[in-house]
Amino acid sequence: MNIGSIRISSTPVLALAPMAGYTDAAFRTLIAQRGADLVFSELSSASALARKHGAGFEQDKNTRRLMQVGDFGITGIQLFSSSPADIGAAVTLLRREIEAGKCKARIIDLNFGCPAPKVVRNGAGSALLADESKVAAIAAAAVNAAGQIPITAKIRLGYRNKNNIQTAKALEDAGICALTVHGRTAAQKFSGKSDWKSIGEVVDAVSIPVFGNGDVREPADVQKIMDESGCHGVMVGRAVLSNPMFFSQARQYLDSGRFEPVSWADKIRFMREYILLMPRFDLPFHAAKDLAIQLSVGFRGSARLRGELMKVKNGEELMASMQNAAPHAKSEP
Numbered sequence: 001m002n003i004g005s006i007r008i009s010s011t012p013v014l015a016l017a018p019m020a021g022y023t024d025a026a027f028r029t030l031i032a033q034r035g036a037d038l039v040f041s042e043l044s045s046a047s048a049l050a051r052k053h054g055a056g057f058e059q060d061k062n063t064r065r066l067m068q069v070g071d072f073g074i075t076g077i078q079l080f081s082s083s084p085a086d087i088g089a090a091v092t093l094l095r096r097e098i099e100a101g102k103c104k105a106r107i108i109d110l111n112f113g114c115p116a117p118k119v120v121r122n123g124a125g126s127a128l129l130a131d132e133s134k135v136a137a138i139a140a141a142a143v144n145a146a147g148q149i150p151i152t153a154k155i156r157l158g159y160r161n162k163n164n165i166q167t168a169k170a171l172e173d174a175g176i177c178a179l180t181v182h183g184r185t186a187a188q189k190f191s192g193k194s195d196w197k198s199i200g201e202v203v204d205a206v207s208i209p210v211f212g213n214g215d216v217r218e219p220a221d222v223q224k225i226m227d228e229s230g231c232h233g234v235m236v237g238r239a240v241l242s243n244p245m246f247f248s249q250a251r252q253y254l255d256s257g258r259f260e261p262v263s264w265a266d267k268i269r270f271m272r273e274y275i276l277l278m279p280r281f282d283l284p285f286h287a288a289k290d291l292a293i294q295l296s297v298g299f300r301g302s303a304r305l306r307g308e309l310m311k312v313k314n315g316e317e318l319m320a321s322m323q324n325a326a327p328h329a330k331s332e333p
């Protein structure tokens with residue numbers, strides 16, 4: 001698959017979904033090491049970034065974190081805004097950092113899918129889907145500012161009503177290099193089921209690569225979403241939070257029809273590596289706690305462990321809780 005000038009040879013291309021609160025640079029690095037080709041940062045406000053332009057933004061903790069990239073995988077930074085001017089300014093800022101070698105991200109992604117009230121209230125995220133001309137204006141501003149850096153976008157099927165094909169075509173015409181489609185409308189939030197057939201309508205309507213997204217829960221679902229939609233790549237979010245081996249299992253499954261189940265030891269190793277990476281990326285301790293709580297999902301005894309994890313105060317206590325939980329932590333069938 002080509003995403004602009006970036007060639008990715010794996011088939012299918014597997015991508016870690018952007019997830020606010022989880023997909024920091026440490027998590028992205030470790031998931032890329034475990035089989036994801038592409039990894040995306042959580043959404044960041046382009047308008048906030050645009051305001052910092054030229055005003056010592058390097059000193060700003062959030063901006064520094066946004067630009068951090070680990071040693072594995074191809075990283076996309078996701079931006080959101082309702083303002084084409086702010087998107088243009090933020091992309092210009094990122095482009096300069098990338099061209100100067102200060103930021104190792106290689107893709108900039110635009111968020112047209114977030115249904116959170118604080119984003120939608122400002123006319124950004126999924127609210128933009130209600131008006132394809134606004135989507136096109138934002139995308140064009142990003143593409144114009146990006147130089148050689150590929151701009152990608154992530155959409156839902158529509159805001160209240162489906163307009164997946166029109167939105168996808170508007171994005172392609174604006175020069176977007178690849179598109180991810182989460183098969184729900186914004187009004188659905190996370191209810192119902194991701195409609196993989198409607199993702200297929202986008203695949204048929206555009207000639208850029210399309211990533212299918214939504215409800216890929218098992219390694220076998222990677223094949224199913226591709227069969228049902230014809231998508232070229234698959235993006236996975238929630239399933240990876242509780243199973244950091246997901247992409248490696250998916251690759252095993254696609255190659256052989258079987259895969260190694262994730263073990264508690266895999267999760268402990270993942271957590272330990274995450275804690276070791278935290279200082280490099282200046283991550284707050286609650287990020288480790290939040291991750292450990294996600295990792296405990298799907299194991300017997302996880303409710304008790306989660307109670308303990310709420311109380312831990314440092315990395316050693318956290319690791320001790322996870323290790324002590326091991327005897328109860330039998331993988332569910």
Ligand SMILES: Cc1cc2nc3c(=O)[nH]c(=O)nc-3n(C[C@H](O)[C@H](O)[C@H](O)COP(=O)(O)O)c2cc1C
Nearest residue numbers: 017018019020042043154182214215216236237238
């Ligand atoms: C905790 C959480 C945070 C999310 N944050 C973002 C985000 O920052 N940007 C975005 O485009 N989507 C975000 N999403 C949506 C996911 O990227 C993805 O589209 C959605 O979870 C469906 O895929 P899944 O069924 O594989 O999880 C988030 C989802 C979750 C669960």
